[in-house]
Amino acid sequence: MARETPSARPISAQSPTDDAVLAGYRKSIDNIDAALIHMLAERFRITQAVGAYKAKAALPPADPGREHAQIARLRALAQDAELDPEFSEKFLRFIIDEVIRHHEKARAKG
C-alpha cells in the first residue's frame, strides 16, 4: 500500500525483520531516537528564547566561558556514562553550530 506521508510509527512496525533479537534492538533504538528528537526540539525552543531575550536585554550573543564550561561538563557526564568524551564534545559543537545558524537566520529576518 502506497503512503504519501511518512509515518511516525516505530520502523520496527513498518519493516519488521524475521530476526526477533534484531527486531528488539531496533525497537529500543527507535524509542531512543524519538526521545532524542523531542529533547532536541525542546532545546532549540529554549535557545531561540535565549536569543530573543539576549537581544532584548542587550546581552552579548556569545559567552565563551559558558561554552568552555559546557564542554567540560558534558565530557565528565559522558565519561561516567561510558560514552566517548570526544564524541560528546563533537556532539555539543554540532548542536551549537545549529544554534548559531538559527540566530543568524533570526538576525537576517530582522
Next chain:
Amino acid sequence: MARETPSARPISAQSPTDDAVLAGYRKSIDNIDAALIHMLAERFRITQAVGAYKAKAALPPADPGREHAQIARLRALAQDAELDPEFSEKFLRFIIDEVIRHHEKARAKG
C-alpha cells in the same frame, strides 16, 4: 579554587549569571544536555550489541532500507515537534557516522 577534574554539576551552579532569566534558561539547557548525553550513551550501547549480534548471526552490517525508513520517520517526528526536518536528518547522519566508526574500530580490534 582550582579543580583538577571537571564537575558534572550544572554549569548554572558553576558560573552563575546575575541575570535570573538567563540563569533559568541555562539550567533547562544543562538538564536537557545531560539527558541527551545519557540517551546517546544508551543508543551506542545498543548499536554495539547490534554490531556484535550481526557478526555472530552472519547478518549483513548495513541495511539501506532500514536507514531510509529511519530518516523518513525522524523527519515526520521532527515536523510534529516543530524541529527543522533537515536538521533531524543531519542529526541521524551524524549519529550513524559515529556508529560506523565504532563498528570499524571493533572490526580492527577483532
